[in-house]
Amino acid sequence: MVRSGGHHPSAGPLNAHAEWLGDPEAFWERQAARLVWEKPWKTPLDAASAPLYRWFPDGMINAAENCLDVHLAEGRGDAPALIFDSPQTGTKDVYTYRRLHQEVVAFAAALDGLAPNADDTVLIFMPAIARTVVAMLACARLGLTHSVVITSVPVSVLRDRIEDARPAIVLTASGGFDGPDATDYQPLLEAALAGAAHHPNHIVVLQRPEAGRWTPAAGRDLDWSGLVAGSATARSRLVHVPSTHPLYLLYTSGSTARPKAVTRDTGGYLTALRWAVQNVFGVGPGDVFWTDSHPGWVMGHSFTVYGALVSGATTIVHEGPQVDTSGSSVFPRIISEYGVSVLFTTPMTLRRMRRASHRHRPFGADGSPLRAVFLASERVEPDLMAWTGEFFDCPVVDNWWQTETGWPIASNCLGSGLLPVKPGSVSRPLPGYRIEVLDDEGRPLPTGEQGHLAVKLPLPPGCLTTLWDDDQRFIDTYLTNFPGYYDTSDAGHIDEDGYLWIAGRTDDIINVGGDSLSGIDVEHVLGRHPAVERCAVVAAPDPFYTQVPVAFVVPRHENFDPANLAHELRGLVDERIGEWARLNRLVFVRTLTYTTSRKIKRSDLRAWLSVGTGLDIVADIGLPGRIS
Ligand code: AMP
Numbered sequence: 001m002v003r004s005g006g007h008h009p010s011a012g013p014l015n016a017h018a019e020w021l022g023d024p025e026a027f028w029e030r031q032a033a034r035l036v037w038e039k040p041w042k043t044p045l046d047a048a049s050a051p052l053y054r055w056f057p058d059g060m061i062n063a064a065e066n067c068l069d070v071h072l073a074e075g076r077g078d079a080p081a082l083i084f085d086s087p088q089t090g091t092k093d094v095y096t097y098r099r100l101h102q103e104v105v106a107f108a109a110a111l112d113g114l115a116p117n118a119d120d121t122v123l124i125f126m127p128a129i130a131r132t133v134v135a136m137l138a139c140a141r142l143g144l145t146h147s148v149v150i151t152s153v154p155v156s157v158l159r160d161r162i163e164d165a166r167p168a169i170v171l172t173a174s175g176g177f178d179g180p181d182a183t184d185y186q187p188l189l190e191a192a193l194a195g196a197a198h199h200p201n202h203i204v205v206l207q208r209p210e211a212g213r214w215t216p217a218a219g220r221d222l223d224w225s226g227l228v229a230g231s232a233t234a235r236s237r238l239v240h241v242p243s244t245h246p247l248y249l250l251y252t253s254g255s256t257a258r259p260k261a262v263t264r265d266t267g268g269y270l271t272a273l274r275w276a277v278q279n280v281f282g283v284g285p286g287d288v289f290w291t292d293s294h295p296g297w298v299m300g301h302s303f304t305v306y307g308a309l310v311s312g313a314t315t316i317v318h319e320g321p322q323v324d325t326s327g328s329s330v331f332p333r334i335i336s337e338y339g340v341s342v343l344f345t346t347p348m349t350l351r352r353m354r355r356a357s358h359r360h361r362p363f364g365a366d367g368s369p370l371r372a373v374f375l376a377s378e379r380v381e382p383d384l385m386a387w388t389g390e391f392f393d394c395p396v397v398d399n400w401w402q403t404e405t406g407w408p409i410a411s412n413c414l415g416s417g418l419l420p421v422k423p424g425s426v427s428r429p430l431p432g433y434r435i436e437v438l439d440d441e442g443r444p445l446p447t448g449e450q451g452h453l454a455v456k457l458p459l460p461p462g463c464l465t466t467l468w469d470d471d472q473r474f475i476d477t478y479l480t481n482f483p484g485y486y487d488t489s490d491a492g493h494i495d496e497d498g499y500l501w502i503a504g505r506t507d508d509i510i511n512v513g514g515d516s517l518s519g520i521d522v523e524h525v526l527g528r529h530p531a532v533e534r535c536a537v538v539a540a541p542d543p544f545y546t547q548v549p550v551a552f553v554v555p556r557h558e559n560f561d562p563a564n565l566a567h568e569l570r571g572l573v574d575e576r577i578g579e580w581a582r583l584n585r586l587v588f589v590r591t592l593t594y595t596t597s598r599k600i601k602r603s604d605l606r607a608w609l610s611v612g613t614g615l616d617i618v619a620d621i622g623l624p625g626r627i628s
Contacts, residue, residue, distance in 0.1 A: 014419070014428075015416075016279060016413070016416055016430075016431050017428070017429065017430070017431050019431070020431030020432060021431075021434075024432070024460075025044040025045050026044075027431060028044060028045075028055065028268075028271060028432070028460065028461055029044050031271045031272075031274060031275045031461075032044075032055075032056055032059075032267065032271040032461070034274055035061065035066050035267070035270055035271060035274060035310070036061070036065060036066055036069075036070050037059050037060065037061050037267075038060040038061060038062065038240035039058075039059060039060035039240070040059055041056035041057070041058050041059030041243060041267070042058050043056070043057055043058055044056060045458060047458065050457070050458075051457055051475060051479045051483075051484075052465070052466065052471060052474075052475070053457065053458040053459065053465075054243075054244045054265070054465065055243065055244075055265065055267060055268035055271070055461040056243040056244075056267045056268060056271075056461075057242065057243060057244050058242075058243075059242070059243040059267050060240040060241065060242060060243070061240060061241065061243050061266055061267045061270070062140065062141065062143070062238055062239065062240050062241065062266075063137075063140040063247050063266050063269075063270060063306065063310075064104060064108075064137045064138070064140040064141035064238070065141070065238055065240075066270055066310050067137060067140075067305075067306060067309035067310050068081075068097060068100060068101040068104060068137065068309065069101065069238070070312075071097045071285075071312050072097060072098060072101055074312075076097050076285060076312055077096060077097050077098035077101075078096050078097075078098065079096060079097055079285065079286070079312070079314070080094050080095070080096055080097075080288075080314040081095050081096060081097040081099075081100045081309060081314060081315070082094075082095040082100055082130055082133060082309075082314070082315050082316075082317060083095075083288070083314060083315070083316045083317070083338055084129060084130040084316075084317050084319075085316065085317070085318045085319070085334060085338075086129065086177065086318070086319035086320060087320050087324065087330065088177045088180070088182070088210075088211075088319065088320045089177070089208075089210040089211065089319070091319075093130065095130060097312075100133075100134070100137075103131075103134045104134050104137040104138050104141060105141070105235075105236045106228050106231075106232065106236070107134050107135065107138040107224075107228055108138040108139075108141040108142050108236035108237070109228075109231045109232075109234040109235065109236035110204075110224075110227040110228045110230070110231045110234075111138055111139070111142060111144070111169070111204075112142055112231075112234070112236055112237060113227070113230075113231045113234065114168075114169060114201070114202055114204075114222075116142070116144055116168050116169060117168070118143055118144075118239070119145075120144055120145075120167070120168035120169070121144070121145045121146070121147055121165045121166065121167045121168065121249065122135075122139045122144050122145070122146050122147070122167055122168065122169045122170070122171060123146075123147050123148075123149060123161070123162060123165055123167035123169075123170045123171070123200070124136065124139075124146055124147070124148040124149070124170075124171045124172075124296070125148075125149050125151060125158065125170060125171070125172045125185065125188075125189060126148075126151065126171060126172055126173050126176065126206070127151055127173060127175070127176020127177060127178065127211070127294075127319055128176070128294045128295060128300075128317055128318065128319045129173070129176065129317060129319055130317055131173070131206055131224075132148070132295050132296070132317070133295055133304075133305055133315075133317060135171045136148065136248075136295065136301075136305055137305075137309075138236075140247060140266075141236060141237075141238055141239065142236070142237065142239050143239035143240070143241040143245060145245075145246045145247065145248060145249060146247075146248045146249075147161065147165040147167065147248060147249040147250070147251075147261070148248070148250070148295060148296035148300075148301070149161050149251070149296065150294055150296040150297065151176060151178055151183065151185060151188070151296075152178050152578065152580075153578060154575060154576060154577060154578050155188055155191045155192045156192075156575075156576050157259075157576075157577070157578070158188065158189070158192040159192040159193070159195070159196050160259045161251055161259055161261075162192060162193070162196050162198055162200075163196055163197050163198050164251075164259045164261060164468065165249055165261065165468070166198045167198075167200050168200060168201050168202075169200055169201060169202050169203075169204060170189070170200045170202070170203045170204070171203075171204050171206075171224075172185050172189060172203060172204070172205055172206070172214075173185060173205065173206040173207075173208055173211070173212070173214075174186065174205060174206065174207050174208050174211060174212035174213055174214040175208060175211035175212020175213075176208070176211050176212070176319065177211060177319050177320045177321075179320075179321055180320070180321050180324075182210070182211040182212055183211075183212070184212040184213065184214075185212055185214070186212065186213075186214045186215065189203070201220075202220060202221070202222055203217075203220055203221045203222070204221075204222045204223075204224050204227060205221055205222070205223060205224060206224040206225075207223065207224070207225070241266055242266075243265060243266055243267025243268065244265045244266070244267070244268075244465065245265065245266050246263045246264060246265065246266075246465075246468075247264050247265065247266045247269060247306075248264050248301065249261040249262065249263055249264075249468050250262045250264065250298060250301060250403060252402075252403040252404065252516065260467055260473075260477075261467060261468035262403055262404050262406075262464040262467065262468075263464060263465055263466050263467060263468050264301075264406060264462075264464060264465070265461075265465045267461075268460075268461030268462055268463075268465075269306070269406060269461065269462045270306065270310050271461045271462065272406065272407050272432070272460060272461045272462025272463075273302060273303075273306055273307040273310055273311075273406075273407060273462060274307075274310050274311060275431075276307065276407045276408060276430070276462075277289070277303070277307045277308065277310070277311040277313070277415075278311060278415050279413055279415040279416045280374075280399070280408055280411050280413050280414065280415060280430065281303075281307075281342050281344070281372075281374060281414060281415060282342065282371065282372070282413075282414035282415035282416075283308070283311060283313050283341065283342050283415070284311055284312065284313060285311070285312035285313060286313075287313045287314065287341040287342065288313070288314045288315075288316065288338050288339055288340045288341050288342075289303070289307075289308045289311075289313045289314065289315060289316075289340075289341065289342050289344070290315070290316040290318075290334065290335070290338075290340045290342070290343050290344070291303035291304040291307075291308070291315070291316075291344040291345075292316075292318065292322070292331075292343065292344065292345040292346075292349060293344075293345075295317065298402075298403040298406065299344065299346075299376070299377075301406075302406055302407055303315075303344055304316075304317065307407075314338075316334065316338060316340070318330065318334060322349055322352065322353070323352055323353065323356050328356065329352075329353045329356060331343075331353065331362075332362035332363060335363075335368060335369065335370060335392075336363060336364075336368075336369070339369045340369060340370060341369060341370065341371050342370065342371055342372055342373075342374065342414070343370055343372075343373045343374070343392070344373075344374040344375075344376070345373065345374075345375060346375060346376065346377045346378070346513075346514045347375055347377065347378055347379075347380040347381075347384055347513075347514060347546075348377070348378070348513035348514045348545075350375070350384055350387070350388050351384065351513075351544060353391075354384070354387055354391075355544075362391065363393065367393055368392050368393045368394060370392050370393070370394040371394060371395075371414065372394050372395045372396070372397055372414045373388055373389075373392050373394060373395075373396050373397070374396075374397045374398075374399060374411075374414075375388070375396065375397070375398050375399070376398070376399045376400065376401055376408065377514030377515075378511045378513070378514040378546050379424075379502060379504070379511075379546065380398050381424075382423035382424050385398065385423050386423070395414070395418060395421070396421075397411060397412045397414060397418070397421075397427075398411070398412075398425075398426050398427070399411030399412070399426055399427070400426035400490075400500065400502055402488065403516075404463060404464045404478070405459070405462070405463045405464070406462045406463055406464070407462045407463075408430055409429060409430065409433045409435070409455070409488070410426045410427055410428060410429045410430060410433070410435070410500045411426065411427055411430060412427040412428075413430075422495075422497075422499050424501065425495070425499040425500060425501050426499075426500050426501075426502055427499060427500070428498050428499060428500065429498075429500060431460070432459075432460025432461070432462075433455050433460060434455065434456040435453055435454070435455055435456075435494065435500065436453075436454050436455075436456060436485065437449065437450070437451040437452070437453060437454075437492070437493055437494055438451050438452045438454050438482055438485070439451050439452075440452075442454075442481075442482040442483070442485075445493075447493075447494060447495065447496055448493055448494075448495060448496065449493055450491060450492060450493040450503055451491065451492075451493070452481075452482065452487065452488075452489075452490075452491060452506055453488045453490045453491065453492050453500075453502070454482045454485035454486065454487055454488065455485060455486040455488060456484065456485055457479070457484055457485060457486060459486055463486075489505055489506050489507045489509065490502055490503075490504065490505060490506065491503040491504060491505070491506045504547075508520050508537075508602075510537075510538075510539040510547050510548070510549050511539070511546050511547050512545050512546070512547060512548060512549070512580060512581065513544070513545040513546060513580075514546075515580055517549060517577070517580075517581050519536075519537040519538060519539070519549060520537075521577060522537040522549055522551065522573055522577065522581060522583070523535050523536060523537050523551075525572050525573055525576045525577060526551060526553065526569050526572065526573070528572065529565075529568065529569060529572060530556070531555055531556050531557065531560055531565055531568075532553055532554075532555065532556060532569070533554040533555060533556040534553075534554040534592055534600075535551055535552060535553045535554065536551075536552045536592055536600045536602060536605055537549050537550065537551050537552070538550060538552070538602050538605045538606055538609070539606075540585070540609050548584060548585075549581065549583055550583070550584075550585045550586075550587065550605075550609065551569065551583050551585070551586045551587070552586075552587045552589050552592060552605050552615075553565075553569070553586060553587070553588050553589070554588075554589055554590065554591060554592060555588055555618065562586075562588050562618065562619035562621050563621055565586075565588075566583075566586040566588075566621040566623055567623065569583065569586060570582060570583045570586070570623055582625075583623070584622065584623055584624065584625070585620070585621065585622050585623070586620075586621045586623070587608075587615075587617060587619075587620050587621075588617070588618040588619040588620075588621070589615050589616060589617055589618060590616040590617075590618055591616060592604075592605075593615075
């Protein structure tokens, strides 16, 4: 293990940005030097294939070593690394760094016995439990690229992802608590594999007596505990990989039904996380950093797992609903019980808490141990920020990022000193990001004017390096609209103090309570119904979810029962995309309007939603019953 250099804390967020601008590559080299490299890089940034860039391309590194072994070597073996809290199963368990390391080494040895190849992927379909983190880190230890799929996705989405990632091995559990009740995972995985164009060699199953029951298929399925016990004497390899090696794939909403997997490198990602955890979140060894997210979301990958652990902090994995059966939130208990220093969550979660009428201050005379609450994933309304600050009795920090970037693009910085808050703004861009506001032709707009938010290339370390197996699709999707820039597909403006204000998406993505839904994906689903001639889906504003999808459908025949068809179409969306994407309103129209290039004029549909004129309506069907 070689640490290449010392630690240079950044003094103040404005200084950090100026320091980075002064010499961007040197800035990131200083941050990368805080990691352990098997072979330090010689080239900080490879721009030979621009607009594709590679950070630290000739360095060799291992992510699990940086998240675990390093802390043992530095005397943090007895410090808590991970707290697992699962009220439904009555589990509260603390893993020290030593214990987490042991579990990861043991599971990696077991996985290695299945003889995967260096370029194999491993699909992880598991609940929010400690073993999911063990699974991710074991893959990282062996240099195997993982792809975590959230267990609440519909079967068809799981199948698409299996076919796209082509995993050699699937890691799963008999069941888990995605909500208040246990879900069995075997029926879901079997249904996804039935008819799939790819089949893994093995499925490794963690039997959980408290959740689900898995009946093993001979030759295919292996028992997690048996496998670990069987390889107890094996010493797992620690496989150093090039810094550019994909640590993981993470699927995001695309503008087509084809799955789109963000591909994350190893060395650049850890470099960015190490900087962000310390400077943005103000977290380091001794702190309990709770990112309230399933490890499989981007927030979970970046901060529950890799960010917290690479920084030597304590992370929390919580299984089960955020609001318990008595209607109270689990947050105050977890925060008090484990002394959480920094909480990272979403506006949607806070809206649910507020709705569950938590109007009082939940912490006793000792007050809240929190230093700050961070929020991301959608625009946060100023009154929710105010409520959150009062409820948790600490500063509230909004930050803006995307699955693609892997860490915040703009944020106030707790670690290097909070700037004055402007409610509604995500504060200033972080080092690594030169944001410009462009007009439709790609020309920079003056201060205060709203336009496309674009990041000048190269993207900083930690951002996606490509889309899985498809550089051209990466270039076409993100780098072509504005040559020389990454197009965030968000609109916004920068004010005279350099603060960023996010207005929303410029593409077809609908932000449903923080989750990105592609309107075009919904259109593909609706278009499969034989009674649908044409359709278009746009976002309607919603006070609770921020945005909800509304479908405009041209029926194929004149004689149809609108209420019945609306029910069937909604059912299709529930089944193919998930209930979170549920349609509550379907408007049947005689015709849609088109641009000269025969594209549906979505602006006319949005205009109709706000003023109620301009379309020839057949029926407007409201279907209450959105789940929350
Ligand atoms: P996702 O990749 O699914 O995490 O969604 C990323 C999108 O969520 C961004 O492009 C924004 O449109 C939105 N978003 C994330 N964080 C914020 C924020 N703090 N304020 C406003 N919008 C946000």
